[in-house]
Amino acid sequence: MSTQELRADCANCFALCCVALAFARSSDFAVDKQIGEPCRNLTDDFRCGIHAKLRTSGFTGCTVYDCFGAGQKVSQVTFGGVSWREDNARDMFDVFPVMRQLHELLWYLTEASALPAARPLHKDIRRSLASVQDLTHADAAVLRKLDVAEVRQGVNTLLLRTSELVRAEIKPKKKDRRGADLIGANLRKADLSGANLRGAYLIGADLREANLRKADLIGADLRDAALDGADLTGSLFLTQTQVNAAKGTAATRLPEVLARPAHWR
Missing domain, CATH: 2.160.20.80 (E3 ubiquitin-protein ligase SopA)
Known part of the structure; x- marks a missing residue:
């Protein structure tokens, strides 16, 4: 899998990170916002009205966040290009954080699959990668009920073993x-x-x-x-x-x- 597919493509997303997520007034965000409430800076065309000055406007948290490409997957694949303004808002907001976690796992597995030191695990890594990819193409009903913690646990076992193999090449052990x-x-x-x-x-x-x-x-x-x-x-x-x-x-x-x-x- 290419890491390019796991990069945010805001042009093909319905600004899900600006609506589906909540944040609290803090050093990272200038205001409070609830889940499902559009950010006050969101424009009608799903763009950020202060994108060029987020950090100076009190929205540093927005410049840190990355969805691993989950936004466009939910917008264009799971919901077939139909935005939350038209239909399925509740389902879309529920699915987005689940998809984000799955895409994060895909990022780690894609990296692990390319590490030479992890060659003894490549078959298992590719199998896990394919399994998580399949989940990202499931329909909204399946994704809403998905036990992501269980999926993460299985992937984490592989990532731990991968880490041990790679770090074993460094002597002395830290x-x-x-x-x-x-x-x-x-x-x-x-x-x-x-x-x-x-x-x-x-x-x-x-x-x-x-x-x-x-x-x-x-x-x-x-x-x-x-x-x-x-x-x-x-x-x-x-x-x-x-x-x-x-x-x-x-x-x-x-x-x-x-x-x-x-x-x-």
């Missing part, structure tokens, strides 16, 4: 920092290559010039982490959402499949 509280930690120039940073709290951490090659970053919270000069090429299971939430520069090295955020220096 300390396991899975779920570690590293908020604000000084990790500048740290050698974190091959480290297990799954679910680690790296909020505001200083990762400038750190080596994160082949580090497992699935679920790691990188909000406001300083990445100037950091090397994330070859890091495992890094997503655009995580990158968007961090603070990087032109000197930050990213995997080829991820884009450098426009708001980075």
Whole structure:
């Protein structure tokens, strides 16, 4: 599967992230919004009226979010191009977050399927990838009842084994920092290559010039982490959402499949 299919295509989406999701007034959002309530900045043609100035208008959270292409899948495939303004609003809003989770799993599995070190698992990974793909083409009734947690559990087992195989190539083995509280930690120039940073709290951490090659970053919270000069090429299971939430520069090295955020220096 191509990662291009897992990138947001807002032109073919009915602005589902601006309607189907709720958010609370905070440093990320200037106002409160309920599920099913259109954002006050949404225009009649499903565009954002302040897209060019989201961050300065108090909507930083919008510039961090990524749907992994779930928006266009729900809009054009699940509901056949019929928008929530015309019909099926409740069903569409229920299905969107489910589809988003499935597409996130597709992102991880697609990456795992291309890793040479995971070759012993490629057959199982491809089987899981096909299974999740099939689910994304199910109808709304099936998706609304889907136990996504169960699907994630099966995929996660494969991703854990993939991570172990890839990180085993890095010697010496790094300390396991899975779920570690590293908020604000000084990790500048740290050698974190091959480290297990799954679910680690790296909020505001200083990762400038750190080596994160082949580090497992699935679920790691990188909000406001300083990445100037950091090397994330070859890091495992890094997503655009995580990158968007961090603070990087032109000197930050990213995997080829991820884009450098426009708001980075």
